[in-house]
Amino acid sequence: MSMPAVETDRVSVRFGDFHALRDVSFAAPEGAFVAIIGPNGAGKSTLLNVILGLQRADSGSVRLFGRHPEETGAQSIGYVPQLKTLDRRFPARALELVVTGITRRWPWRVSKEQRERALAAMERTGVARVADRPISALSGGELQRVYLARCLVREPSLLVLDEPGAGMDVAGEADMYHLLVDYQRVHQSTVLMITHDWEGARTHASHVLLMQQGLVGFGPPQEVAQEERLLKVFGYVGHRAASHGGAPRA
Amino acid sequence: MLEALSYPFMQRALIGGALAGFLLSYYGAFVVQRRLAFMGSGLAHAAFGGVALGILLNTQPLWVAVPFTAVVAVAIVAVRERTALAEDTSIGVFFAVSMALGIVFLSLKQGYAGDAFAILYGSILSVTPADLWVTAIVAAATVATFTLWSQWAYATFDKTLARADRLRVTAADYLLNVAIAVVVVVSIKVVGILLIAAFLVLPGAAARLLSGTFRGMTLWSVALGISSAVAGLFLSYFANLPSGATIILLQAFIFVVALGAGRALRSG
Numbered sequence: 480m481s482m483p484a485v486e487t488d489r490v491s492v493r494f495g496d497f498h499a500l501r502d503v504s505f506a507a508p509e510g511a512f513v514a515i516i517g518p519n520g521a522g523k524s525t526l527l528n529v530i531l532g533l534q535r536a537d538s539g540s541v542r543l544f545g546r547h548p549e550e551t552g553a554q555s556i557g558y559v560p561q562l563k564t565l566d567r568r569f570p571a572r573a574l575e576l577v578v579t580g581i582t583r584r585w586p587w588r589v590s591k592e593q594r595e596r597a598l599a600a601m602e603r604t605g606v607a608r609v610a611d612r613p614i615s616a617l618s619g620g621e622l623q624r625v626y627l628a629r630c631l632v633r634e635p636s637l638l639v640l641d642e643p644g645a646g647m648d649v650a651g652e653a654d655m656y657h658l659l660v661d662y663q664r665v666h667q668s669t670v671l672m673i674t675h676d677w678e679g680a681r682t683h684a685s686h687v688l689l690m691q692q693g694l695v696g697f698g699p700p701q702e703v704a705q706e707e708r709l710l711k712v713f714g715y716v717g718h719r720a721a722s723h724g725g726a727p728r729a
Numbered sequence: 730m731l732e733a734l735s736y737p738f739m740q741r742a743l744i745g746g747a748l749a750g751f752l753l754s755y756y757g758a759f760v761v762q763r764r765l766a767f768m769g770s771g772l773a774h775a776a777f778g779g780v781a782l783g784i785l786l787n788t789q790p791l792w793v794a795v796p797f798t799a800v801v802a803v804a805i806v807a808v809r810e811r812t813a814l815a816e817d818t819s820i821g822v823f824f825a826v827s828m829a830l831g832i833v834f835l836s837l838k839q840g841y842a843g844d845a846f847a848i849l850y851g852s853i854l855s856v857t858p859a860d861l862w863v864t865a866i867v868a869a870a871t872v873a874t875f876t877l878w879s880q881w882a883y884a885t886f887d888k889t890l891a892r893a894d895r896l897r898v899t900a901a902d903y904l905l906n907v908a909i910a911v912v913v914v915v916s917i918k919v920v921g922i923l924l925i926a927a928f929l930v931l932p933g934a935a936a937r938l939l940s941g942t943f944r945g946m947t948l949w950s951v952a953l954g955i956s957s958a959v960a961g962l963f964l965s966y967f968a969n970l971p972s973g974a975t976i977i978l979l980q981a982f983i984f985v986v987a988l989g990a991g992r993a994l995r996s997g
Contacts, residue, residue, distance in 0.1 A: 531893050532893075532895075549895070553893065553894045553895040560887070560893075564889050568762075569885065569943065570942050570943050571886065571942060571943060579883060579886075583895070584882075584896075585883040585885075587879055588944070
């Protein structure tokens with residue numbers, strides 16, 4: 480049996496008296512598409528930060544492909560952060576941002592080979608036409624696609640995405656899912672994605688990780704989407720399609 | 730002009746001005762983009778404490794001011810990293826303490842007065858060959874460690890992304906602050922403590938208005954920093970004005986021109 484791509488064992492994180500995460504344990508197999516779902520403040524981003532090695536757990540451990548996150552080569556991880564961390568006033572072209580996915584440093588000069596690779600990735604995410612535009616002139620949806628191109632250009636074996644659909648229109652979000660699923664199938668990679676889009680997760684994810692400070696459920700979407708679990712996490716179960724933060728249906 | 734160039738003090742001032750212009754404007758690009766203008770001011774006042782201690786100890790002020798200011802730079806980052814205090818609060822505390830120490834040190838020095846104006850306002854007459862050597866060594870070290878530009882730029886753009894790519898962001902921040910501290914100290918004689926923070930900001934701010942990339946911003950900043958320092962020194966010599974103030978006023982003029990040029994570029 481192959482080792483899990485991502486494995487957490489009783490991971491807990493506290494900020495003062497507040498438990499952001501409490502004893503979170505799960506193992507995502509290689510090739511899994513894991514949608515991380517929960518209300519605001521459920522600890523989803525904290526969990527991703529621990530997995531990426533950006534935040535130390537107070538207790539418990541994380542393994543990526545059997546190794547400690549800080550020992551895992553950054554080149555094997557593609558990360559799409561939340562847009563809110565972006566400083567739009569930084570003087571940069573979209574292409575330069577994508578090239579950081581190759582160089583892992585800000586490029587002083589972009590070589591022809593780097594430009595071609597970055598453009599190919601931007602072509603896949605549908606933003607090659609904005610390659611030489613300043614990032615300050617891009618829409619939220621275009622920026623998300625630029626970040627996605629930056630993530631894909633290094634051909635990672637683990638993709639970690641923090642609300643990549645935020646700022647995208649419905650068609651854009653559907654394109655993003657298809658792109659991720661295609662990439663994942665071709666490269667046998669693993670995807671961890673925070674989303675509020677329950678319908679998208681049900682359709683495209685192989686696993687759902689339902690959170691509320693701790694783990695409420697982990698497994699295939701149809702197994703996790705039990706009424707009592709959804710009630711525990713969201714307080715109620717909706718009777719309508721519930722994308723973009725609405726209540727999910729059992 | 731040729732006559733001015735024949736004086737050794739003017740030759741030293743021009744070389745020192747060009748080197749200080751290069752250093753302050755190179756690091757100034759990071760200061761502007763990281764919104765560290767207050768840091769420049771804080772480190773300049775910390776340098777005052779160091780210089781005053783050097784004068785009190787009857788030693789070359791630079792030898793005391795460099796470590797003194799570097800320690801303050803490290804302390805500012807350490808307080809930010811390890812407490813809930815914001816960086817400007819941390820800078821404000823060290824700024825005030827260093828200034829107070831400087832005043833006390835100078836008051837303890839019997840008969841001191843002459844160099845005070847040179848320290849506060851800058852003086853081309855006070856640049857010594859030893860000052861030039863130290864500034865040249867710092868400039869050479871900056872060029873030799875140019876690969877750090879890519880790391881600092883990446884962390885300036887997004888610290889989280891840089892950390893996710895295993896960049897040691899906190900170590901890079903310490904290093905950048907220490908480098909700025911050293912540059913501030915070695916540039917004091919040309920620009921003066923009161924105006925050195927402006928020199929850290931003005932060329933970078935004008936460069937930001939003229940460029941759409943961080944590489945372009947850095948290059949513009951350095952070009953404006955060197956040219957304004959050299960031109961400002963000539964102006965100060967011929968108009969018999971303090972060198973630091975003349976350079977800063979020239980840079981302010983360039984900034985206003987860049988404001989107009991940037992607006993024209995955007996509308997064109």
